[in-house]
Every structure is written in C-alpha cells, then in structure tokens.
Amino acid sequence: MLEHELLKLDVSGFTEKKQGLTYLSWAHAWAHALKADPTANFHVHTFDGRAYMDVNGTGIVWVDVTMGGNTRTCWLPVMNHRNQPIQNPDAFQVNTAIMRCLTKCLAFFGLGLNIYAGEDLPLSFDEEVKEEKKEEKKEEKKKVELSAQEKDDLVLIGDTLLQYLEIQRSESDLKSYWKSNQGHIDKIKALLPDLYEIIVTKFKEAKEKVNG
Amino acid sequence: MKVTNKFGVPETLVTLATREYYSKGGSQYSVTELLSPPRVRRLREQYDSEIKTDVTDLMWSMLGSALHVVMERGQTDGHVTEERIHAEIDGVTLSGQIDLQSEETGGVVITDYKFTSAWAVMNDKPEWEQQLNVYKWLVESVKRKKVVGLRICALIRDYSRHENREGYPAAPIQMIEIPMWDSVTAEVYVRERLEMHRDAKVNQDLGDPLPDCSPEERWQSETTYAVKREGRKTAIRVFKSIDEANELAQKEKGYVETRPGEPKRCTGNYCGVADWCEQYQREKANA
Numbered sequence: 001m002l003e004h005e006l007l008k009l010d011v012s013g014f015t016e017k018k019q020g021l022t023y024l025s026w027a028h029a030w031a032h033a034l035k036a037d038p039t040a041n042f043h044v045h046t047f048d049g050r051a052y053m054d055v056n057g058t059g060i061v062w063v064d065v066t067m068g069g070n071t072r073t074c075w076l077p078v079m080n081h082r083n084q085p086i087q088n089p090d091a092f093q094v095n096t097a098i099m100r101c102l103t104k105c106l107a108f109f110g111l112g113l114n115i116y117a118g119e120d121l122p123l124s125f126d127e128e129v130k131e132e133k134k135e136e137k138k139e140e141k142k143k144v145e146l147s148a149q150e151k152d153d154l155v156l157i158g159d160t161l162l163q164y165l166e167i168q169r170s171e172s173d174l175k176s177y178w179k180s181n182q183g184h185i186d187k188i189k190a191l192l193p194d195l196y197e198i199i200v201t202k203f204k205e206a207k208e209k210v211n212g
Numbered sequence: 213m214k215v216t217n218k219f220g221v222p223e224t225l226v227t228l229a230t231r232e233y234y235s236k237g238g239s240q241y242s243v244t245e246l247l248s249p250p251r252v253r254r255l256r257e258q259y260d261s262e263i264k265t266d267v268t269d270l271m272w273s274m275l276g277s278a279l280h281v282v283m284e285r286g287q288t289d290g291h292v293t294e295e296r297i298h299a300e301i302d303g304v305t306l307s308g309q310i311d312l313q314s315e316e317t318g319g320v321v322i323t324d325y326k327f328t329s330a331w332a333v334m335n336d337k338p339e340w341e342q343q344l345n346v347y348k349w350l351v352e353s354v355k356r357k358k359v360v361g362l363r364i365c366a367l368i369r370d371y372s373r374h375e376n377r378e379g380y381p382a383a384p385i386q387m388i389e390i391p392m393w394d395s396v397t398a399e400v401y402v403r404e405r406l407e408m409h410r411d412a413k414v415n416q417d418l419g420d421p422l423p424d425c426s427p428e429e430r431w432q433s434e435t436t437y438a439v440k441r442e443g444r445k446t447a448i449r450v451f452k453s454i455d456e457a458n459e460l461a462q463k464e465k466g467y468v469e470t471r472p473g474e475p476k477r478c479t480g481n482y483c484g485v486a487d488w489c490e491q492y493q494r495e496k497a498n499a
Contacts (some may be wrong), residue, residue, distance in 0.1 A: 076349075083239050087285075088285060175414045175415075178417065178418065179410050179414050203418055204418060204419065
C-alpha cells in the first residue's frame, strides 16, 4: 500500500532542471519517505571495511531501504559528473554515490519514480552541498559569537596587557611584550575589534613615550 | 586571491586553479611560508583579497598538484605520500606536506617533486636545501624516525635531448641529492625564521615598517657591463667588472653599456605583492 501512496506523490515541486535533466535531492526524497513511514531506515553495505564494492578499480555502492516492513536493495556505480565510473573514488565521491543510491532506492518504493527517467539519470547532490554550506556558516557564526564569559576573559586579558604597559622600558621591550601575547592579541583583534584598536593605540603611545 | 582568465582558457582550469589555492592544513605557518621573506608573507596576508593572478601563471602549480594526485595512485609498499606533519615550536604550529617518504636501509629518505628548468638543475638552489632540511627536522622531531637521505626529483619542463652543454641533465627526470643538516642546525634555522616572521608581524600590527627583502630573496641579478661598438648590434663581450669592460672598450675602440641588475622577483611580481610593496615602490620611484 505504501508504494501505491508514494507513486501518487507529486515531488515535481522539489526538483530542478539542469542540462535537460530533472534532479531530485536526496534530502527532499528522504523527508517524503519519513513522512510516509516515520520508521523508515536505510543501510549502506560495506565490503572489507569499504563502503563500495571494488570492480576493477571502480566502485559500486549498495544501499538497502526498509519502509513499511519491506526492504529493497539498490546499487549505483560511483560516477563523475558525466556519469562515467571513477577509478579509485575518494570519500567525497563515494558519499555522493551513496546519497544518489539512497534516492534511487526510494524510487524503487515509488517515490519520485515518475520523474526518474532511467538508471543513468543523476539525482541532485546540490541540496546536500547547500545544506552542508549552511551548517558550515552556522558553525562559523557560532565561532565568532562569544559567550559572556569568553568576552569577560578577553576584556580582562586586554586590560591586563595595558596594565603592564607602563613597566616596558624600551621599544624592544614593548615589541617583545606584544610578541609574547600575540595569540591573545590576535584573538582580541578577531573578536573584539574595538578593544584591539584601543590596545594598538596605547602600545603606539607607549612606544612614542619610550623613544622620547 | 582572485584568479583571472585573461586568455580565455576553459573555465574548468580556472575552477581548478581557484580550488587548488594553497592549503596549509590548519597550521599557523607552512614550511613554504616559513622560508618565504617575512615582508612577502605579511603583505600577502594583508592584501589577500586584492591579489590577482592569471590562471595561465598558475599552470605549473596546477601541474604540480596534478602530479601529486597521480603519485598517490602509484602507492608502493614502504612509501608514504603527501603526509602533512605538524609541529609545535615556541607556541606556534608549523606544518609541512612531504611529497614522499620512503623506508630505506637505516631510515627514511625524503623526496620532493619539482617541476623545474634545466637551468635550475644545473645551478645551486639553496631554497631546496632549506625546505628539505626543515622536512627532515619535522620527520625526526615529530615522527621520531631517522632521515638518511634528502632528494629532489626534478621534472625538467624545458628538457631538450639535443643539448650537450657540460652539466646538462642526461634525462628529463633528474634525481638530486641534497646535503643534510644536523638536527641542531635545522632547529636553530627553524627558530630563526619563525622569529623573523613573528617580529615582522609585530611591526605590521604596530604600524612600523616591515623588514626589507634581501637581494637573494629578491632574486637580484648582477649589474653587468657590455662592451659595444658602433654599427654592431650585439655586445662584443659582457663583463661583471667595469674595469675589464673599459679596458676592452679602449682596445676595440668601442664603448661600455651598463646593464643594471634588477630584483627579478619584484620586477616580475613573482611575489604577487609588488604593487603594495613599499620597498619596491620606493626603489622604482628613485630609479
């Protein structure tokens, strides 16, 4: 029954046209699968610890999808953008093939079968890349978003740096002092640019002072 | 760095060149950076987003990357290819990616592949010795393995089988043995280079002038003196000494033409930052 429902499902709104071919992203395909069966699951076959079966240096990935109590198995060569098998595929290429294979296997259950024009039709990996990029951006944002405690620590480090500025007796002392705190200073520059400007200004003033 | 395409080469190459832009594997300094002049490194960091390089100028670098990929496919027992080694020194992370480490009798032999000219193979290249000895130091201090040999595998891009000059390479691929430093010499060298870079950074941060590049770092060519005669296009002879040139000019009833040496790295903008370099711009203005 599940297949019947999935066959009727219109996923055309989640496809993209590229070079005359219709692409369906694995993320949307899997989202529809989970909607149809929240217990849906998939399994990637391994061969001597590798996620692909070696065929004269090229690889075929195998994926099982279990939905509605049925398991179906699907295979797909690890291919380049021209749909030719790749010799000694790397991790990224194998991962791409697995996600394409998952989408293909879902088509065996009927999902997106109407747009799946043939075995050699590539299914989009673009969405996954976009998602990964979004995640990376989030991570980057996280990195620059300081917690209150981290900010307090950096401000304290900055204050302490300035506090001991007075005891530096020469330009060489000042530069050595800066150099030995370079790691903290770089962090302040990246995360608290206003404080960094104050520190630079104070160091420059101190330099002028010691140089008379 | 922006990769331009002035000669309309396929966009695939531009994409590749942009993607191949040098990685230093998350370290603060790569060995290449450590060996580069501190002025160049600082300016490259400061003007990174403004530096433009044409894809055609990256051809050899792209072929170098292609070679690394090909070498990885030729995996051989006892050979470690393309390993990046990180070391902590004076609170700084230094890393180097070694093309090939092969287990041989008594220890490891380090090999670095270079696409280079026949001229380079026939002349001393101190930077090869420095680079490989820093790699040796990395392998010995991080992996605790004894290094028993350093080699450059030179792939000669302008090789001609018809050349028979003395010292000309016998084949388009030439193995060159590099002299090895002891570990103390190498460590002192690494520390000195690091200090130079750290000092340059302090200067840059505090708005002080960056250290000038040395004549060697600028690939400064020597000033020469050509003895010429009216009515003859080519020089009779070119001298490094003006006295010798004058002597011949008198004898030949000719005249001496001074050919000033030039910092080829700067004039050809091989550093990529000549436009922003106060040292070079100052010299150009005074010339």
